[in-house]
Amino acid sequence: MTIAIIAHDGKKPEMVQFLNEFRDTLQSKKVNLIATGTTGAKTEAAGYEVEKLLSGPLGGDAQIAARIAEGKVDMVIFFRDPMDKHPHEPDIFMLMRLCDVHNVALATNPATAGLLMKGLE
Numbered sequence: 001m002t003i004a005i006i007a008h009d010g011k012k013p014e015m016v017q018f019l020n021e022f023r024d025t026l027q028s029k030k031v032n033l034i035a036t037g038t039t040g041a042k043t044e045a046a047g048y049e050v051e052k053l054l055s056g057p058l059g060g061d062a063q064i065a066a067r068i069a070e071g072k073v074d075m076v077i078f079f080r081d082p083m084d085k086h087p088h089e090p091d092i093f094m095l096m097r098l099c100d101v102h103n104v105a106l107a108t109n110p111a112t113a114g115l116l117m118k119g120l121e
């Protein structure tokens, strides 16, 4: 299954914590990871293999949204920072909208992401 990992800058430490906490689940289920650029670099640094797309503000969210539309993504873990402004807000909304259009599981905070991981276990 393909899981997309995305985190805004203010949430990247929580994303790394999540990757460490659920390492067994994420690596035992033959999960294929894709990520926006900077999130992907941090995911790699945490010891994962991951396909890195463009950084979010440069179109990474849009690339992941396109893959969702093509049926190539099964789950999205998107740690959004609701306390910050983002120049690519339209891309973010597009990604989340397409999750709903195509019934793709979407977690936008660690509590929900943890429950999705428990669903995979």
Ligand SMILES: O=C(CO)COP(=O)(O)O
Pocket: 006, 007, 008, 009, 035, 036, 037, 038, 039, 040, 054, 055, 056, 057, 060, 061, 086, 092
């Ligand atoms: O901006 C993002 C999500 O909207 C994340 O992009 P980066 O992973 O490149 O920081």
